[in-house]
Structures are given as structure tokens and as C-alpha cells.
Amino acid sequence: MQSDEHTLYDATLLERTSMTTVDTAISPSTALRTALRLAHSRALAELGLDAIGRVRFGWRDRSIGSVVEHAGARHWLRVVWARREQARGDWWTGNRDASAITGLSKPRVLDARAWEEGPLVYRAELMSLLPGRACASAPVLERTPGLDDSWWDELQRSLDVLAAITTDRRVLDPEVMRRRITVFFGIDIEVDQADWVPSHGDLHWNNLHRESFALADWEAWGLAPRGYDAAFLLGHSLAVPRVADQVARRFHDDLASAGGIVSQLYVMTKLLTRADAGEHVELVPFIHRHVGRLLGTRMPLTRSSPSHPT
Numbered sequence: 006m007q008s009d010e011h012t013l014y015d016a017t018l019l020e021r022t023s024m025t026t027v028d029t030a031i032s033p034s035t036a037l038r039t040a041l042r043l044a045h046s047r048a049l050a051e052l053g054l055d056a057i058g059r060v061r062f063g064w065r066d067r068s069i070g071s072v073v074e075h076a077g078a079r080h081w082l083r084v085v086w087a088r089r090e091q092a093r094g095d096w097w098t099g100n101r102d103a104s105a106i107t108g109l110s111k112p113r114v115l116d117a118r119a120w121e122e123g124p125l126v127y128r129a130e131l132m133s134l135l136p137g138r139a140c141a142s143a144p145v146l147e148r149t150p151g152l153d154d155s156w157w158d159e160l161q162r163s164l165d166v167l168a169a170i171t172t173d174r175r176v177l178d179p180e181v182m183r184r185r186i187t188v189f190f191g192i193d194i195e196v197d198q199a200d201w202v203p204s205h206g207d208l209h210w211n212n213l214h215r216e217s218f219a220l221a222d223w224e225a226w227g228l229a230p231r232g233y234d235a236a237f238l239l240g241h242s243l244a245v246p247r248v249a250d251q252v253a254r255r256f257h258d259d260l261a262s263a264g265g266i267v268s269q270l271y272v273m274t275k276l277l278t279r280a281d282a283g284e285h286v287e288l289v290p291f292i293h294r295h296v297g298r299l300l301g302t303r304m305p306l307t308r309s310s311p312s313h314p315t
Contacts (some may be wrong), residue, residue, distance in 0.1 A: 036112075041062065042069065055074045137218070144207070144210060172203050189274045
């Protein structure tokens with residue numbers, strides 16, 4: 006995989022979609038949502054489905070989805086778009102590839118169709134409908150979700166099951182991670198791939214279900230540093246210190262590992278970038294306090310600097 010950020014879903018989805026710049030607040034595009042509704046209607050017709058209830062738009066209007074019915078059974082239909090040159094790679098087939106994972110509660114892709122319209126490619130995925138409901142209506146937590154120990158136990162168990170599988174999928178680039186941490190925090194660290202494990206890659210509160218437990222949205226799963234999922238969830242929990250502390254306790258060993266420290270720093274760069282675009286700006290002071298504590302208590306090993314002649 007190339008190291009250029011523009012080839013990576015996780016690092017540069019904003020640049021890939023060209024929907025906004027990092028210094029512009031996000032606003033829905035009427036034209037884009039109209040196009041998505043038309044694509045959703047086409048998928049319904051081609052797959053012989055009936056829509057149930059209202060449609061929901063994904064992050065930055067990258068996708069549209071709804072509950073659908075076929076032969077008396079209910080499923081979930083998701084339609085995503087990308088520019089033709091970007092409709093490839095691990096992130097494009099993430100949900101389909103994840104269908105082979107067993108031993109945890111997650112959606113399974115039942116059918117998929119893709120088609121081109123001008124410079125864009127649409128992909129429709131018919132998936133099994135997850136049980137329960139999302140823990141939060143947005144990725145970042147705003148209040149305590151009130152989850153019991155059995156829910157947390159199932160989350161840990163599911164991530165352990167995922168970490169034990171074999172895959173060569175990778176949606177993170179170590180050089181991109183290193184560069185971003187250097188730019189944001191002024192430290193140059195080694196991003197060692199030796200302890201990378203299969204990870205969900207987008208573990209936030211809108212992708213976690215309760216009553217009963219399930220994990221949604223497998224577009225970005227693949228190899229990542231140990232502790233990346235825990236770091237991602239921790240970052241999206243910082244505005245609710247009680248829950249952030251619970252994440253930190255539950256995943257202490259992973260977060261305290263070298264990969265966990267690198268992951269926490271990298272996740273904070275992602276959240277700060279999104280805050281600069283107007284998303285969840287309330288997290289900014291929590292992020293800076295967390296980074297201050299992290300670097301003050303456990304500085305990662307720095308990369309050796311090349312010697313310069315005097």
C-alpha cells in the first residue's frame with residue numbers, strides 16, 4: 006500500500022470525497038442527498054426490496070441506508086458512493102470481507118451491487134439487520150450510556166475474537182501515523198508493526214449496539230496497532246470522564262502498550278482535525294488534557310535522529 010494519505014480511507018476520507026476543507030464547517034449538500042436518494046431507490050428496485058421507515062444518511066453524506074423488507078424478512082440496505090479512482094481497496098470491500106468473521110455479533114452482507122454514474126461509483130450492500138440499538142446517536146459520547154458489566158464483557162470478548170483471526174487487510178499506514186503525530190505533538194516516534202492485530206478500526210459509540218450487543222460498520226477493519234480500538238473508543242468518550250475512565254480501566258494493558266500509546270496519539274490527531282472542520286469541537290480541551298497526561302506520564306520512545314556533521 007502506498008504511504009500517501011490520499012490512498013487511505015482512515016487517514017483522509019475528507020480529502021477523498023472533496024466535500025469540504027478542514028477549515029470549513031460541515032453542511033449537508035441538497036444535490037448530494039438527492040443523488041443518494043435516487044441511488045437508494047435504484048438499489049431497492051434492483052434487489053426487489055421494500056423500504057421501511059425513513060432513510061438515514063452516513064457521516065458527511067457518504068452513504069444512505071434504511072431498514073428494508075424482502076420475502077417477509079427485514080434487513081438493512083446501505084448505499085455508499087466514491088469517485089471511480091477511489092472505488093477499490095480494503096475500505097471499499099470492508100463490509101463484504103468482514104462477513105467471513107464469526108464468533109461475534111455483527112452484520113453479514115447478503116448481496117451487493119455496484120454501478121457507475123458519471124465520475125462516481127455506487128455500491129449497494131444488503132446486510133443482516135443488527136439487534137438492539139446504537140449506544141449513541143453520534144460517534145462522540147455526550148452522556149453516560151448506563152451499560153452493565155455484561156455489555157463491557159461482551160465488547161472485550163468480541164475484540165479478542167477479532168484479534169485472533171488472520172487477515173492481510175490494512176487500512177492504516179504507519180508512516181502516515183508517525184508523520185501526523187510529529188506534526189501535531191512535536192515528537193518523532195517509531196510505529197512498530199510487529200504487534201499489529203486485526204481491529205474494527207472505527208470503534209465509536211454510534212457503531213456499538215446495546216440490548217443486545219453488536220458491532221456495526223466494518224468498512225475500515227484491518228490490521229492496526231495493539232490497543233487501536235480501545236484508543237479510538239477512549240477518544241470518543243473523553244467528554245464523559247466517567248465512561249472514559251471505564252474504557253481506560255477495561256483496556257488498561259492494551260492502552261499502556263507501545264502500540265496503545267501510539268494509537269492514542271494518532272486518534273487525537275484525527276479528532277483534532279475533525280474539530281477544525283467544525284465537528285465535536287467540545288472535545289478539544291479534553292483532548293489536550295489527555296495528551297498532556299499521556300506524554301507527561303509515558304513518553305513513547307523517540308526515533309533515533311540522524312547525526313549531522315559539525
